Amino acid sequence: MIYFWKVLQVRAAAPSNTKRQRAAGRYAALPKGEYAMKGHAVKGQPFKISINRLWVISNCLIMAAFFSLNSFFSQSSYKKVLEQQFEVKQYQMLVYISDTLEQSMQSIELLSRSTVNNYSIINNILNYKKNRNSYEQMVFQNNMNQNLSSVAYSLGDIISVNILLEDEGLKTTKINGVYDYGHYVTGSGLEGIRNLSEGWIPTRKNNLPIQPYIPYITSYVQRIYSGMYYGDAIGHLVINLNEDMFYKQMEKYRQEEGSDILLVDGNGTVLSGTVRDILGMDLSGTEYGAYGELSSGHTELTVKDGHKIVSKRKLQGRDLYVLAITDYDRVVAPIRQTQNVVLICSLLFMALFSVISGLLAYKISKPILSLSREVMNCKGGQFRRIHISSRIYEIDVLCTQFNHMTEEIDKLIGSVLKQEKLKQKKELEILQAQINPHFLYNTLEAINWMALSMKQKEISNMVVLLGSFLRLSLNKGKNVYMVRDELNHLKCYLDIQNIRCKGKILFSSDIDEAALDYRMIKLLLQPLVENSILHGFDFRGGAGQIWLKVYMEEEYIYFTVTDDGCGMPEELVGRICDMQSDVGHGIKNVMKRISLYYGDGCGLTIQSKEKVGTTIEVKILNNVPGQQI
Incomplete structure (x- = not known):
């Protein structure tokens, strides 16, 4: 339409057929950007592309965006579901392990309570403290060895059962015997046992003279009182266990090869776990130190060595925790192969779609391109009817309406020519009318000088006021001026009226x-x-x-x-x-x-x-x- 309007402007300025031809020549010099229809860049004009290429490119971009978004969201959703399932599965594993460990610990704790409240054991200790001599010590050690050995043989994972007393003279070669605190705890990591009422001792390397093939032991300690549950503290019972009993229970329920299971006490010491080289160590000094402060439940953490999924559960009634740590990459590994298959299928489908889209674009754009070529042939203002046969309804409508438009443009050109002539006539009349105010001002100025020459000052003032009033009223044909001009105009009017009314206003x-x-x-x-x-x-x-x-x-x-x-x-x-x-x-x-x-x-x-x-x-x-x- 820009093209047709320029032609109208050119023809409107031409009063004759000769000028119409000049207008057509001017049109031929219009910038190419006004009518460039093909995909070629013109210097100084924006790049243009054919509808055929636009159709193919746009469809390919849409399909690429669709497949990309679909692949991204579907894979993200699948990965999220997989992560959630794994978190639930890992936490269930912790529940099984925790329940098993609780049962094992509870059996040890119950055995310990029954032992420290055994009347025979308490009575032997009290009698020995009254009669401390070599003979009584030998009898005492034999009796205690029988009692403690029966406790040790009640569970297969018990290495030894010992009682600790404050008596430097105590000596024995029995594994299940009574020892002095100082001789027993020196170098064993049990220095703080005197202040302990009951609880689990951190795992340590096996320093006992029996069963050297057992690398690590853990101990449960409980104080012995003189009156069964009350009275004076007379010693401690120590049950030394094979740490392997906890490890086997963890290994039994571990579901993922890459998962690490750790049993940690409230102080952060590792009691047991599937990672064997950190047993007995403080968790904060290991690569797993970042997980010690986590609350119970499951969460995801990014640590120095990669992304981890971590679950933590507290053992009921104990200041002990079970941690499960799994590499995130192992969890999402099944997704990788699926992503590759989806990507290949998407690329193949996009290639097939591009071919189909190109064929459709050719069928649709062919009549449009033919129509654009016919329109481009309408140069120099020579409009002619076009004849394009197409099975596409819209193309047929475009051809019909284009032919109708050419007829209307011819009529419009004639109308514009008439209006242009009328406009030129009106401009001439306006120029003529602008002469009249100057003549009026000059006339008023002449009257003013005549009144002054005749010493008619009142007439002179009225003429001056009238001139100022007319100048502000006309304002050189403009409708806008300053507020001060409006007030001056009003003052001129009032002064003229006061001359007429003899100053009554x-x-x-x-x-x-x-x-x-x-x-x-x-x-x-x-x-x-x-x-x-x-x-x-x-x-x-x-x-x-x-x-x-x-x-x-x-x-x-x-x-x-x-x-x-x-x-x-x-x-x-x-x-x-x-x-x-x-x-x-x-x-x-x-x-x-x-x-x-x-x-x-x-x-x-x-x-x-x-x-x-x-x-x-x-x-x-x-x-x-x-x-x-």
Whole structure:
């Protein structure tokens, strides 16, 4: 359509057939970007592409985006589900391991309680403390060995059962015997046993003289009292266990080859686990130190050596925890192969789709390209009918409408030529009319000089005021000037009226100086003051007083014109404000102009009371939208 409009402009400027031909020549020199239809870049013009290529490229991009997003979200969802399933599976494994460990520990703890409350053991200890000699010690050690050995043989994982007393003279070669604290704990990592009421001792290397093939042992310790559950503390019972009993239970329920299971006490010491080289060590000093402060449950952590899925569960009634740590990559490994298969299938499908899309694009774009070539042939303003046969309904409609458009353009060109001639005639008339004000000003100036030469100063003043009044009214044909110009125009009008009425009109003003330099449309106040003089003061011979107040609020300027004339009844005020009535034409004209230039929010309000006077307030913006001085 840009092309056809340029042709119209060219033809409109041509008054004859010769000029039409010149217009056609001008069209031939139009920039190529106006009508370039193929995918070739023109210097200084944007790149353009054929519909055939656009169809194929857009479809391929859409399919690529679809497959990418679909693959991303489906794989993400599958991976999330797989992670959730693994977390549940891992936590269930912890539950099984925790329950098994709790049962094993509970059996050891119950055995320990029954032993420390055994009357025979307590009585032997008390009797020995009364009679400490070599013979009594031998009898005491034999009796205690029998009692402790029966306890040790009750569970296969017990290595030894010992009782510790404060007696440096105690000596024995029995594995299940009674020892002195100092001799027993030295170098064994059990230095703090005296202050322990009961609990599990951290795992340590086997330092006992029996069963050296057992690498690690863990111990349960409980204090012995003189009165079965109460009385004075007389020693400690130590049950030494093969740490392997806990390890086998963990290994039995471990479901993933890459999962690490650790049993950790409240101080962070590793009691047992599938990682054998950190047994008895503080967890914070190992590669698993980041997991020690986790709350119970399961979570994901990124540590230095990669992404891990970590689960933690506390053993019931004990300050012990079971940790399960699994490499994240092992969990999501099944997804990798699936992603590769999906990617290959997507690429193959996209290739097939591209071929099908290209064939469809060719079938659809072929008649469109033919139509574009026919349109391009319409150069130099020579429009002709086109004849393209297509099975596509839209293409057939385009051809029909193009033929109809060429006929309408010929009619439109003739109409534009007539309007252009009329426009030139009107411009000539406007130029002629601009001569008249200059003639009028010159005439008034001549009258002024004649009045001065005849010493008629009052006539001279009136002529000067009239000249100023006309200059401001015409304003060189512009509709906008400054607020100060509007006030000067009103002053000229009042001075002329006072000459006519012999000074009977009194005028007072309160002007906000800040409003003077803002723009407004001309001739808003003079019609209002004229109404006051002609209709308000008429009953008393033209005498009266007018007050003008100009002030600003935010982006608005307010003009308030008040007179002490005869006033108006409410009915008349309503009729003046009614745009459909036939009274108050001057005020209606002001209202229409305010609405036209300033829009909603601006306007004119009238308050009047009979025999008191009338107040008219004008509200306008401090700038005229879309207008310049």
